Amino acid sequence: MQARKSTTQDSVFRGSGVAKGVTTKCVEKCAARYQCKFILLGRSGFDSEEPQWVNDCLDEAELKKLAMQELIAQGEKPTPVKVNKLLRPVLSAREISQAITAIEATGSKALYVSADVTDVDAMPGKLASAIATFGPITGIVHGAGVLADKYIEQKTVEDFDAVYSTKVQGLTALLNAVDVDKLTHLALFSSAAGYYGNEGQADYSVANEILNKTALSFKQQHPACHVVSFNWGPWDGGMVTPELKKMFMAKNVYVIPLDAGSELFVNELSSATNDRLQIMVGNDMRADGGDPSNGTDAASKDAANNGSSAVKKSMAHSL
Ligand SMILES: NC(=O)c1ccc[n+]([C@@H]2O[C@H](COP(=O)([O-])OP(=O)(O)OC[C@H]3O[C@@H](n4cnc5c(N)ncnc54)[C@H](OP(=O)(O)O)[C@@H]3O)[C@@H](O)[C@H]2O)c1
Numbered sequence: 001m002q003a004r005k006s007t008t009q010d011s012v013f014r015g016s017g018v019a020k021g022v023t024t025k026c027v028e029k030c031a032a033r034y035q036c037k038f039i040l041l042g043r044s045g046f047d048s049e050e051p052q053w054v055n056d057c058l059d060e061a062e063l064k065k066l067a068m069q070e071l072i073a074q075g076e077k078p079t080p081v082k083v084n085k086l087l088r089p090v091l092s093a094r095e096i097s098q099a100i101t102a103i104e105a106t107g108s109k110a111l112y113v114s115a116d117v118t119d120v121d122a123m124p125g126k127l128a129s130a131i132a133t134f135g136p137i138t139g140i141v142h143g144a145g146v147l148a149d150k151y152i153e154q155k156t157v158e159d160f161d162a163v164y165s166t167k168v169q170g171l172t173a174l175l176n177a178v179d180v181d182k183l184t185h186l187a188l189f190s191s192a193a194g195y196y197g198n199e200g201q202a203d204y205s206v207a208n209e210i211l212n213k214t215a216l217s218f219k220q221q222h223p224a225c226h227v228v229s230f231n232w233g234p235w236d237g238g239m240v241t242p243e244l245k246k247m248f249m250a251k252n253v254y255v256i257p258l259d260a261g262s263e264l265f266v267n268e269l270s271s272a273t274n275d276r277l278q279i280m281v282g283n284d285m286r287a288d289g290g291d292p293s294n295g296t297d298a299a300s301k302d303a304a305n306n307g308s309s310a311v312k313k314s315m316a317h318s319l
Contacts, residue, residue: 011036017144021238026265031108117170139185149200167207233282
């Protein structure tokens with residue numbers, strides 16, 4: 001299949017959901033290799049100035065105490081819900097700030113834009129200032145995603161909408177806001193749950209499988225664009241909490257190490273050819289074990305050989 005133009009210092013990647021979680025690692029690796037420009041998109045607001053009560057405190061337990069004191073000073077009862085509400089924007093801003101710092105430390109440039117990726121109409125306006133600064137967008141990384149795991153009979157329409165629209169409507173919004181004929185890269189964060197299905201994730205599976213199919217049809221229409229839909233198994237981070245990681249390990253599901261997964265991401269996007277449009281990384285989340293040496297790509301083999309107790313089975317192949 002036809003390859004695309006290479007990434008240069010003038011390349012501008014606009015990434016949804018990449019200022020936090022596992023996608024941040026992928027973007028950082030990309031930044032280190034290409035020293036290009038990144039527009040990071042997320043719903044969270046971002047103010048680099050912290051409120052005074054935070055007092056530059058870095059210790060999370062101590063920060064919690066300060067939040068409680070602040071609520072009391074405001075005449076409020078410091079319930080866990082209120083404490084978390086006060087802490088959330090501070091921790092979120094720190095995560096975004098760390099992502100920007102890490103990207104810029106590589107010689108790349110980064111701007112954060114606060115926008116809901118499901119808002120198709122607002123997207124061009126939200127991006128205008130960043131495009132004026134960086135130039136036209138040449139690559140898209142669609143990493144935004146949310147979960148509302150529960151059995152299908154317990155799901156509400158709102159649950160479905162939140163999960164589905166973040167992935168599917170989000171991709172529409174991202175594509176609508178660029179000149180698709182100029183796009184050199186389209187990277188989609190899909191999931192093994194889209195290909196195999198997964199308990200409690202009917203909405204998430206549907207949405208991710210639509211990303212897979214969109215990748216195939218986009219490549220047909222735009223053969224010069226390098227398109228990859230990554231069907232990730234669970235990562236060691238992001239949505240996968242320590243409790244979830246334990247559960248996956250108990251089921252012998254391979255958990256993708258951050259370094260190996262992000263290396264694989266950049267390698268795939270940098271490949272001279274674009275034969276693999278849909279890639280499974282890891283395995284079925286319902287797995288019950290296997291031989292880690294099954295891995296067919298560098299990241300899988302590294303992961304399998306790194307002695308990590310998280311590595312139970314690794315596998316990566318094009319579908
Ligand atoms: N982690 C895994 O094991 C795993 C496995 C398979 C696939 N994936 C996929 O990989 C992607 C990243 O996962 P993750 O674990 O890093 O997730 P995460 O830590 O929960 O981060 C999700 C990101 O999406 C952003 N986001 C959510 N809704 C948004 C919206 N409406 N508009 C703009 N941004 C939005 C969030 O930022 P704000 O909160 O600021 O909006 C956040 O940056 C997801 O698409 C997920 O489905 C992850």
